Amino acid sequence: DSGVTQTPKHLITATGQRVTLRCSPRSGDLSVYWYQQSLDQGLQFLIQYYNGEERAKGNILERFSAQQFPDLHSELNLSSLELGDSALYFCASSDQAGGPDTQYFGPGTRLTVL
Amino acid sequence: GDSVTQMEGPVTLSEEAFLTINCTYTATGYPSLFWYVQYPGEGLQLLLKATKADDKGSNKGFEATYRKETTSFHLEKGSVQVSDSAVYFCALSVAGRRALTFGSGTRLQVQP
Numbered sequence: 001d002s003g004v005t006q007t008p009k010h011l012i013t014a015t016g017q018r019v020t021l022r023c024s025p026r027s028g029d030l031s032v033y034w035y036q037q038s039l040d041q042g043l044q045f046l047i048q049y050y051n052g053e054e055r056a057k058g059n060i061l062e063r064f065s066a067q068q069f070p071d072l073h074s075e076l077n078l079s080s081l082e083l084g085d086s087a088l089y090f091c092a093s094s095d096q097a098g099g100p101d102t103q104y105f106g107p108g109t110r111l112t113v114l
Numbered sequence: 115g116d117s118v119t120q121m122e123g124p125v126t127l128s129e130e131a132f133l134t135i136n137c138t139y140t141a142t143g144y145p146s147l148f149w150y151v152q153y154p155g156e157g158l159q160l161l162l163k164a165t166k167a168d169d170k171g172s173n174k175g176f177e178a179t180y181r182k183e184t185t186s187f188h189l190e191k192g193s194v195q196v197s198d199s200a201v202y203f204c205a206l207s208v209a210g211r212r213a214l215t216f217g218s219g220t221r222l223q224v225q226p
Contacts (some may be wrong), residue, residue: 002157033213043203045213056213090157094212101212103144105158 001028004093004106012112018079023107025072025093031055033076033094033103034066038087049074081113116141118204120217127224129192135220137178137204145206146188147180148214149172152201161202170222194224213214 003026034046036059036065045058045060049068060066063081068074073100086109092103116118121136146165150158162171167182176191187204204217 002159004157008166012134042218043214043216045215058213071139089158092158092214101207102148102160102163103214104160107157 002104002106004089004091006089006106006109008054008109009107010110010112012114013081014114015081015083015111017081018077019081019111021076021078021091023074023076023091023093023106025074025091026095026104028106029093029095029104030072031094031101032068032072033092034060034074034076035090035092036087037090037108038084041087043090044100067086078111083113086111086113116145116206116208116215118206118215118217120202120204120220122222123201123219125222126166126179127222129196129224129226130193133189133191133194133198133222135202135204135222137187137189137217139185139187139204139206141185141206143208145208147178148205149176149178149187149189149209150203150205150216152203152219154200158203194222196224196226198222199218199224 005024030034030051046060056090088108090104090108094103117140122203148163149161151161162173165169170179201219205214
């Protein structure tokens, strides 16, 4: 158990809909990362937040957005969903206290868009 | 940009066989290198890491050495078990760009 929690575990929805994925980092970790894992694109970095502020952006679509709240949990919002958005979405956290940045991953949310 | 290349899978071995999974990287900075493992239906777990040239990361019988001259970080284990069956991901992060860049993953299947 990494200490990172994600809800829901599974999500099934239709094209055009909007969903919210939730992540709670390990206790004390200030940094949250979101990754997408799909069969054709592999594991891709989407976005990073650190202590409530956006820190870095990767291959995140404009239809996707995220935020980190004062209690440090984070939400990833996916809108106008398309079939190609079906994937596993992982959240990871780290303390960024210095040294190599070891990230701890949650169990993921499997999104299926029908 | 940064990239990681892993050998194609699946790799199928018999129990107690020797394992090597090749990983090479390209980075514009000085990276830290990681191996993550994903068991069926689970998230990614950090297996081992190395932060500078010639460092050897090790855990649970797995080892990998950071080779700057060959830009490689190959994963090895002397004797695999059925319980090692999983997908293994090589990854890097560069100071200042902390997000991980992953390879495509290598599926390992160990047969009894």
